[in-house]
Amino acid sequence: MEGAKKKKFRSKRRAERTANAVGHIVLAVISVIWVVPYLYLLLQSFRGEPGAYTSYLLPKEFTFENYTKLFTDTKLFNFPQWYLNTFLTALAVCVLQTVIVLATSYALSRLRFRGRKGIMNLLLVLGMFPGFMSMTAVYFVLKEIGLTQSLVGLILIYVASSAMQYYICKGFFDTIPKSLDEAAKIDGASRHTIFFKIILPLAKPIIVYTVLQAFLMPWGEYMFSSLLMLGDQSKFNVANGLRQMLQRENIAEYFTRFCAGAVLVSVPIAALFIWLQKYYVEGVTGGAVKG
Amino acid sequence: MLDLEYLKKNQFEKFIWRVRQFFCNFPAAAARFFRRLWAAVCGFFARIGGAFGEIGRAVRFGDWKTRVSLGVMGFGHFARRQYLRGAMYLLFEVIFGLYLGLFGWKYLAKMGSLGETAMAEVFNEETGIFEYVYFDNSMLILLYSVLTLFFICAFCYMWYQNVRTNNVLQEMEEVGKRLPSTKDSLDAMVNDQYYKTLLALPMLGILVFTIIPIVFMVLIAFTNYDQVHMPPARLFDWVGMQNFGAILGGSGITGPAFAYTFREVLIWTLLWAFFATFTNYILGMLVALLINKKGIRFKKFWRTVLIFSVAVPQFVSLLLMNQMLGTDGIINNLLRNWGWIEQPLPFLTDPVWAKVTVIVVNIWVGIPFTVLITTGILMNIPADLYESAKIDGASPLRAYLKITLPYMWFVTTPYLISTFVGNINNFNVIFLLTNGKPLDLKFQNAGRTDLLITWLYKLTYDEQNYSFAAVIGIVTFIIIAVVSLIFYNRSKAVRNEEEFM
16 A cells, blocks of 8 residues: 555656656747747858858858948948937937826826816727828828928827827826825825825836837837838838848848848847846736736 | 526536626617717717806806907906916917918818819910919818818817806906916916826827827728829819728729728738737747746746847847748758758748748747746736645646636736737738738739738838728727727726726
8 A cells, every 4th residue: 555655656756757857848949949040140140151041050151241341331221320210219209208108197097187087088999090090191291391201200100199008007006005195295295296206206117117118119110110211211210221121132132231230239129128127027917917 | 696606507508608698788788888878978968058158158247358358368367467378368369360261271161172173284474384283182181171170179179268267267356256376377287287287298199190190091081092093183082981882892993802802801810810819828828837837947047038039129030030931041941951841831922821820920929928928927826726726636737727727817808908909900020021922913902911900001101092091990990999898898807907988
C-alpha cells in the first residue's frame, strides 16, 4: 500500500517534470519564432552584398555602409530629415496631447456640471466613426489655411481629437478618493489649486502612461501622414519614408538601407518602451480592464 | 430563476436559457429605449420652450438695458459694469455679423443646389482672349455651409445666453444685490466654472476636427462627389440615397461591382476582427499562463523576449514580415534552398493563403501584447480556486476552461470590446502587410484582404471617390455601434462597475 502510494507520487513528479520540460521547449520555440525576424533585420542591416533578397540568412560580408549612407546619401531619401520630423512631431504631440487628455479627464471625472454625461456619450459615439473618415474634410480645411504638407498640420490632426482618449485617464482619476478634494475645498483651495497641487502629484503613473502613449504614436503612424503630406518627401515621417524604400523600383538598391533605418528607429523606441513598460501595463489594465 | 438553478444547468441549457431570456427581455428593452428617447425629446423641447419664455420675459419686462441687449449683445453687461463679459458678447456678435454678411451667406445660399456654373469662358478685355474662370466650387460651398450652420447655432446659443444673463442681472439689480464684478467672474473660472476652462480647448478641437468633418462627410455620402465630378472644374450634386443603393446591391453603372466588393470586404472585415481578436486573446493568455506556471524557470527572460517585440514599432515588424513572406522573400528562398519546396509558397499572393497569413502574422504581432496585459490579471486569480479544482481532480485543460477563461472574460470584457473595434479599423496590419493584395478583377478598387478601413483609404487617396468613401465610413460606424451596444449591454463588468450612459 505504502509502496503504491510512493510509486504514484513518483510518477506524478515525473509527469510534472516532463510537463515542465515540454513547457521549456515550447517557450524556447516561441522565443526563437519571435526573435529570429528581428535578428534577420539586424543582420541584413549589416549586409555588404547588394540586392534585395539573398537565399541565405548570414550575410557574407559585413559593413556599416548601410548606416552611413542613410545619413550621407540623402538626395533621394532624406532619412535624417524624416527622423527629425518624427521626433519633433512626437515631442509636440506628447506635450499637447497630455495637457488635453488630463484636462478633459479631470473635468469629466471630478467636476460635476450639466451636460457632463452628454459630453461623455458624445465622445463615445464620435469614437465609433473611423478616424480616417473625417480626414477628407480636415484635409480641405487645412488646405484652405495652407497647412497641408506641413508638420504643424499633422500635429493639429493628431492632437485636436485627443480629448476622445480621456477614458483610461478618467478611470484613474475616479479611483482617487473624493474626500481629498473636499478637505482641500474646506481649506479654501480653488478647483484649479486642487487639480494642480493635489490630484496631479498623485497621478504620476497615468501621466507617464499618457506621455508615453502620445510620444510613441507618431513613430508608427502611416495613414494620416501619408495623406496629408501627399508625396512631399521632405515632410515624411519614418514610417512613411521607410515604406518608400520598399517600393518595387527602389527595393533592390535600398532594402539593406531600409533594414538599417528600421534598426535606428526601433532601438531607441524599444528602449524607451521597455524602460517605462510598467506604467504602460498599469495604464492599459487600470483603465481598460475592470477587476 | 434563481442563480443556483441556473448554475446547475449544463452549458447547452444555459445557452438556450440566455437566448430565450434575450428575446423575452427584448420588448421591454425596446420599450425602455423608446420611452427614454421620448423623454429626451420632450426634455429638449421643454428646454427650448423655457428659452423662449426667457426671451419673452426680456421683451416684456426687461428694462431699457436688457431690451437694447436684444439687439446689441453685451450692452446690458456694459451698462451694469460687467465690461469683460460685455466686450466678449459684443465681439462675438461683430465677428459673427462680419462672417455671415461677407462670407458665410454666399455659400449658405447655394447649399441647396451646390452651385450652378463651375467653369466658364470669359472674355478678358485686357489680353483680348477668352479665359477659363472658375465660379462655383461645390466642395467649398458644402464645407462653408456646414461651417456657417454651426456658427449660426453657436450664435443663437450665445444670443440666448446674453438675454438670460441680462435677465438675471436685472433681477439682481431690482432686488438690490451686489452684481458680480469682472474679478468675480475670473474667480469663477478657476472654481465653479472650472470645467469650462478645462474643456474649452479640447471641445473646440473636437468640434473643428471631428464633429464638423463628420457632418460634412455624412452629407458627402448623399452627393456624387468623385473623380468625374471633381471641383473646381466640375460640380457635384445631391443624389439622395443612390450611393447607399449602389452599395447594397441596387442598379446603376457602379452598382453591381461595388455591391459585390462591399459584401466581400464586409464579410472579411468581420471575420478578420473576430479571428484577430480571439486568437490573440486565447493564445496570448495560454503563453502567459505557461510563463507563470510553477516550475518554469527564467520567467523574466521569456517575458523580456516577448516584450521586446511589443516595443519595436509595429510598422517595422509589419514591413519586415511583408518582405520576408514575399515570393522572393527569405522564407521562400530558404525553403527552396533546403529542397523542401519546388515553387514559392503563395503567402501573400493567393487569396486564402493571404488571409491566413494576415491572421497568423497578427498573432505574431499581438501575442506579446496580450501577454503583457494579461500577466498581471492572471496572477490575481485566487490560487485556491485552482487548488480546489486540482483536489477535485480537474485536468489543467478543464481548469483553464472553467476557471481562467470565465474569470478573464468577466474582467477583460471592456478590453476585448475595444480590441475588437480596433481590429475592425486596423489599418496598419493590413495596409503595411499586404496592402490589400492579392487583387481581384471583380473587386472595385479593393483587394482580397482589404478591410473596410483600407478600402476607405484607397477610395479617398487613390480614387478620390469621396462619396463612396463616406458611405463606407457610415457603414463602419453602424457596425461598430451595433457591436459595442450588444457587447456593452451583455457585459456585467460594464454595467455594474462602470458609469455608462
